[in-house]
Amino acid sequence: MSDRLAVLCQYLIPKQALTTLAGKFAESEAGSLSTSVIRWFVKRYGVDLSEAVDDDPVSYRSFNEFFTRPLRAGARPLANADFLCPVDGAVSQFGRIDRDQIFQAKGHHYSTTALVGGDSALAARFEDGAFATLYLSPRDYHRIHMPVAGRLLRMMHVPGTLFSVNPTTARGVPGLFARNERVVCVFEAEFGCFILILVGATIVGSMATVWHGTVNPSRSKEIRQWYYADQQIRLHKGQEMGRFLLGSTVVMLFPKNVLRFNTDWVPERPIRMGEAMGDQAAPC
Numbered sequence: 001m002s003d004r005l006a007v008l009c010q011y012l013i014p015k016q017a018l019t020t021l022a023g024k025f026a027e028s029e030a031g032s033l034s035t036s037v038i039r040w041f042v043k044r045y046g047v048d049l050s051e052a053v054d055d056d057p058v059s060y061r062s063f064n065e066f067f068t069r070p071l072r073a074g075a076r077p078l079a080n081a082d083f084l085c086p087v088d089g090a091v092s093q094f095g096r097i098d099r100d101q102i103f104q105a106k107g108h109h110y111s112t113t114a115l116v117g118g119d120s121a122l123a124a125r126f127e128d129g130a131f132a133t134l135y136l137s138p139r140d141y142h143r144i145h146m147p148v149a150g151r152l153l154r155m156m157h158v159p160g161t162l163f164s165v166n167p168t169t170a171r172g173v174p175g176l177f178a179r180n181e182r183v184v185c186v187f188e189a190e191f192g193c194f195i196l197i198l199v200g201a202t203i204v205g206s207m208a209t210v211w212h213g214t215v216n217p218s219r220s221k222e223i224r225q226w227y228y229a230d231q232q233i234r235l236h237k238g239q240e241m242g243r244f245l246l247g248s249t250v251v252m253l254f255p256k257n258v259l260r261f262n263t264d265w266v267p268e269r270p271i272r273m274g275e276a277m278g279d280q281a282a283p284c
Contacts, residue, residue: 146236200248
């Protein structure tokens with residue numbers, strides 16, 4: 001199938017209905033049916049269960065339990081770096097934010113304001129800053145960890161559509177990550193604020209955080225917000241902060257002159273949670 005046809009199909013398929021149906025099955029404890037689907041999924045996508053705490057497909061009661069499986073101790077050692085990669089997957093894009101514009105793919109940019117649900121004051125903090133967009137494929141470990149230590153200030157659930165977020169769709173759908181449903185998490189770190197965004201996609205049943213649980217079960221059409229500045233919810237570097245119930249993408253925003261990216265990073269490069277994402281930028 002050509003890229004153009006694949007993207008056209010994304011506009012035509014009933015994305016919400018498919019996502020709801022997939023989510024209901026993924027959370028169900030369907031016995032041998034769940035086990036059969038898990039076995040098929042492992043074979044189809046080449047999932048490495050040897051890294052999991054439990055490597056037996058039969059032991060998982062539901063597809064979600066399998067999909068969000070924890071890894072065994074030591075499977076993801078943390079690099080000696082100021083900023084860590086928060087997920088397993090692949091680099092989609094990364095680099096400098098051009099005033100308020102984030103590069104998505106050739107010919108496509110989107111604004112930081114659109115990404116954070118229209119909050120221009122929040123977006124302004126990241127003018128000429130840095131961004132990283134990381135894609136999680138079906139085979140990957142789907143828990144998200146902290147790239148750097150931070151205190152939680154705010155969370156938003158921004159409703160949207162549910163396009164696939166694979167590389168083909170990223171090349172063909174304008175403003176993809178600012179159009180899809182997403183959870184925006186704002187943290188305070190030693191250098192100032194940073195944002196970690198969980199982007200939903202077709203058949204991504206739900207997104208969850210460790211402090212809230214499942215964020216989007218009702219899929220409200222209104223932006224919902226939670227404020228935590230009066231609480232002391234602190235997460236250390238490398239600590240789990242959330243998970244996808246089926247796969248998707250993470251987007252991160254950092255202020256200007258804070259992050260110097262790992263020189264080994266290039267678009268489409270495979271990445272692992274805990275590897276070096278970068279170091280603190282030298283003072284100007």
